[in-house]
Amino acid sequence: MNIGEFEGLARGLIERREAAKNVCITVCSGTGCRACGGEEVVRAFAAELENLGLTGTVELRDTGCHGFCERGPIVVILPEGIFYQRVTVDAVPEIIEQTVRHGKLIERLLYEDPQSKEKVVYEKDVPFYKRQHRLVLANNLLIDPTSIEDYISIGGYQSLVKALAMQPEEIIEIIKRSGLRGRGGAGFPTGRKWEHCRRAKGTIKYVICNGDEGDPGAYMDRSVMEGNPHSVIEGMIIGAYAIGANEGWIYVRNEYPLAVKHLTRAVEQARELGILAGSVLGLDFPFDVRIAKGAGAFVCGEGTALIASIEGKIGVPRQRPPRTTQQGLFGKPTNMNNVETWANVPLIIDKGAEWFSSIGTETSKGTKIFSLVGKVQNTGLVEVPMGATLAQIVYDIGGGAPNGRDVKAIQIGGPSGGCLPKELFYLPIDYDSLVEAGAMMGSGGLIVMDEDTCMVDVARYFSNFLQEESCGKCVTCREGTQRMYEILTDITEGRGKEEDLDLLEELGATVRDASLCGLGQTAPNPVLSTMRYFRGEYLAHITEKRCPAGVCRALTAYRIDPDRCTGCMLCKKQCPQQAIEGERKKPHTIVQDACIRCRICFDVCKVGAVMKTGVEVVHA
Amino acid sequence: MAELSQVVGELISRNGGLLIGVLEDVQDRYSYLSEDALREVSKRLRIPLRDVYGVATFYRAFKLKPCGKYLINVCLGTACHVRRATGVLETIRRELNVEVGETTEDMKFTLETVNCLGACALGPIMVVGGKYYGQMTPQKVKKVLKEYA
Numbered sequence: 001m002n003i004g005e006f007e008g009l010a011r012g013l014i015e016r017r018e019a020a021k022n023v024c025i026t027v028c029s030g031t032g033c034r035a036c037g038g039e040e041v042v043r044a045f046a047a048e049l050e051n052l053g054l055t056g057t058v059e060l061r062d063t064g065c066h067g068f069c070e071r072g073p074i075v076v077i078l079p080e081g082i083f084y085q086r087v088t089v090d091a092v093p094e095i096i097e098q099t100v101r102h103g104k105l106i107e108r109l110l111y112e113d114p115q116s117k118e119k120v121v122y123e124k125d126v127p128f129y130k131r132q133h134r135l136v137l138a139n140n141l142l143i144d145p146t147s148i149e150d151y152i153s154i155g156g157y158q159s160l161v162k163a164l165a166m167q168p169e170e171i172i173e174i175i176k177r178s179g180l181r182g183r184g185g186a187g188f189p190t191g192r193k194w195e196h197c198r199r200a201k202g203t204i205k206y207v208i209c210n211g212d213e214g215d216p217g218a219y220m221d222r223s224v225m226e227g228n229p230h231s232v233i234e235g236m237i238i239g240a241y242a243i244g245a246n247e248g249w250i251y252v253r254n255e256y257p258l259a260v261k262h263l264t265r266a267v268e269q270a271r272e273l274g275i276l277a278g279s280v281l282g283l284d285f286p287f288d289v290r291i292a293k294g295a296g297a298f299v300c301g302e303g304t305a306l307i308a309s310i311e312g313k314i315g316v317p318r319q320r321p322p323r324t325t326q327q328g329l330f331g332k333p334t335n336m337n338n339v340e341t342w343a344n345v346p347l348i349i350d351k352g353a354e355w356f357s358s359i360g361t362e363t364s365k366g367t368k369i370f371s372l373v374g375k376v377q378n379t380g381l382v383e384v385p386m387g388a389t390l391a392q393i394v395y396d397i398g399g400g401a402p403n404g405r406d407v408k409a410i411q412i413g414g415p416s417g418g419c420l421p422k423e424l425f426y427l428p429i430d431y432d433s434l435v436e437a438g439a440m441m442g443s444g445g446l447i448v449m450d451e452d453t454c455m456v457d458v459a460r461y462f463s464n465f466l467q468e469e470s471c472g473k474c475v476t477c478r479e480g481t482q483r484m485y486e487i488l489t490d491i492t493e494g495r496g497k498e499e500d501l502d503l504l505e506e507l508g509a510t511v512r513d514a515s516l517c518g519l520g521q522t523a524p525n526p527v528l529s530t531m532r533y534f535r536g537e538y539l540a541h542i543t544e545k546r547c548p549a550g551v552c553r554a555l556t557a558y559r560i561d562p563d564r565c566t567g568c569m570l571c572k573k574q575c576p577q578q579a580i581e582g583e584r585k586k587p588h589t590i591v592q593d594a595c596i597r598c599r600i601c602f603d604v605c606k607v608g609a610v611m612k613t614g615v616e617v618v619h620a
Numbered sequence: 621m622a623e624l625s626q627v628v629g630e631l632i633s634r635n636g637g638l639l640i641g642v643l644e645d646v647q648d649r650y651s652y653l654s655e656d657a658l659r660e661v662s663k664r665l666r667i668p669l670r671d672v673y674g675v676a677t678f679y680r681a682f683k684l685k686p687c688g689k690y691l692i693n694v695c696l697g698t699a700c701h702v703r704r705a706t707g708v709l710e711t712i713r714r715e716l717n718v719e720v721g722e723t724t725e726d727m728k729f730t731l732e733t734v735n736c737l738g739a740c741a742l743g744p745i746m747v748v749g750g751k752y753y754g755q756m757t758p759q760k761v762k763k764v765l766k767e768y769a
Binding site: 031032034035036069070072213214215216217218219222254255256290292293294295296297298309310312313314315371373374375379380411414445447449453458461462465469471574576598599600603604 | 636638639640641643644667671674675678679680681682696697698699701702703704707710711714734735736737738739740741742743745752754757758759
């Protein structure tokens with residue numbers, strides 16, 4: 001298909017979409033909604049529409065992730081945009097009968113604003129969405145990610161057509177002027193990277209999309225790959241044209257099977273239309289994309305390790321220079337960008353560098369997607385302009401912690417980032433301002449922690465993660481992360497000494513300074529940042545042998561308050577150790593020597609009679 | 621052996637000779653990577669066995685021992701962790717008397733952990749044979765395991 005033919009096809013699809021008058025039921029089919037029954041809901045809609053003979057008049061569309069994962073499965077009825085949340089299979093006939101056929105709303109499926117207690121009817125009015133600025137995620141709601149026609153019908157691949165009419169240098173200039181920086185975490189200016197790669201010597205060059213989203217608690221890239229795979233591919237073709245590359249690779253984590261499926265499908269469709277492969281839209285520019293799956297190694301998110309992994313080797317980073325833009329995949333100049341970075345490219349080409357650079361702050365332009373998770377009311381994907389404050393995200397969009405608890409801290413930037421206390425929530429999120437505070441923006445994981453989270457335990461969690469994921473090349477990272485983990489384990493199990501804190505600091509500095517890649521250089525951040533802001537919690541563990549949050553098992557015991565216990569026997573029945581004694585309607589007691597502190601009694605007690613206490617208290 | 625050789629051949633061409641993709645598909649087929657399979661891949665791809673073995677042991681997705689009938693994966697991502705996924709994991713270990721990475725004696729369950737499934741709203745999550753169970757608690761574990769009894 002050449003450019004003229006493509007434009008004809010696109011015009012037809014766009015006109016058809018604009019003229020469509022049919023009701024369209026869209027069901028979120030991201031991994032989150034699927035995991036809580038979204039697929040069954042889609043099947044139920046399809047069956048019900050078929051039964052009622054409505055298949056031709058009512059459209060049904062599986063879309064990518066809408067981002068409000070807390071309320072899944074999500075159903076939005078177009079054109080009005082009626083927003084139903086936590087939809088179950090049972091509700092499907094009612095939705096068709098009441099809403100689709102008779103235009104009536106079903107109250108119980110509407111979202112209730114927790115603050116005003118008012119029901120919200122339309123998706124655009126849900127506070128969670130209203131306070132976001134969605135560019136990259138915007139189209140996830142509108143299209144079936146397995147249909148290239150859907151993507152083209154909302155203007156997809158038009159930026160490619162526009163770019164192909166430009167000189168490669170012109171495109172690089174636009175990306176440079178836009179101020180786009182890498183969304184994977186390091187924030188290197190994208191246009192400059194492209195320029196380096198374009199200028200590198202050699203006729204064979206590669207572009208790579210880094211979809212190895214390894215930070216636990218981060219799933220922005222997955223939602224883009226799953227929900228709008230063509231936007232990534234379009235960005236890559238534009239980049240390849242600008243750089244002079246004829247082959248592209250998308251490297252995806254193997255934990256994301258749906259993303260692999262949708263990307264594979266998208267690549268095939270683009271080939272069929274002549275957008276990929278032998279010649280891009282009939283031009284003298286061959287470009288094709290291949291998909292490589294990861295195999296569960298966090299370190300492969302690092303550029304040189306990722307390249308080694310595609311080449312079929314163990315994922316071990318190598319010394320830089322030479323930069324990968326000079327010597328990358330199979331030794332050839334390679335330009336690697338993150339998923340979200342690539343997905344921004346078509347937007348910038350479409351709307352211009354000035355438009356893009358008008359969003360954000362002085363040094364960080366555009367928007368950033370965060371995955372807001374943990375102890376927060378509105379778990380989900382949040383896209384905000386760079387420079388939004390942590391408070392805006394955690395409280396205004398996230399709604400704070402659930403069950404009236406207080407937010408204590410957030411963890412930002414995954415295992416490379418740090419924990420920031422709520423006193424610093426006024427900080428704007430951009431590439432530069434968080435680094436000073438001991439954290440980093442990272443790829444976009446934002447984990448909220450409340451008063452029930454132990455910060456020493458969190459530090460131990462990350463050091464355990466990193467000692468497992470360290471590839472083992474550098475002694476400092478391999479041994480250092482292990483020793484940090486051991487010291488933190490000692491502290492959480494009551495064997496900590498005050499001098500351990502100095503040792504952790506010294507060890508942290510060594511690991512940071514003497515490791516080769518980003519994994520090692522940033523590995524101490526979770527430990528050092530929690531020590532900086534939550535020293536009191538460390539000291540409580542060390543000197544008082546007490547875990548203030550009641551998380552660390554060796555330092556927390558459970559006791560039943562005889563005045564509150566009603567003798568309902570619930571805890572006794574649930575206790576896996578038979579460690580609870582007592583008769584019906586009489587106060588129960590816990591046999592401390594038999595108790596394994598699994599916390600089940602605490603969780604099941606309906607009257608709050610089971611209490612956490614220090615270990616000495618129960619043995620006194 | 622003839623079958624293995626044929627399967628490996630097919631999977632190599634399907635993956636365009638990419639080692640990691642080939643190993644993943646071989647594992648999908650046989651549930652683990654046997655010594656014979658590693659030797660066959662090495663021979664066909666002309667990659668020394670020590671390198672194939674290196675890759676198979678470096679990446680955590682690869683298993684060198686047969687897997688049970690149901691694979692249980694407990695997500696230990698940060699969001700699941702702060703919602704006490706460790707309690708869920710421990711209850712499973714206790715109930716099934718099996719360690720992480722091991723398979724029960726009756727070859728029914730293999731217990732594994734994963735660093736994040738990206739379904740954080742549902743945390744803590746356990747996946748049994750591909751089916752997701754969200755908002756898990758130690759109490760719920762028994763009920764879920766009963767479904768597979």
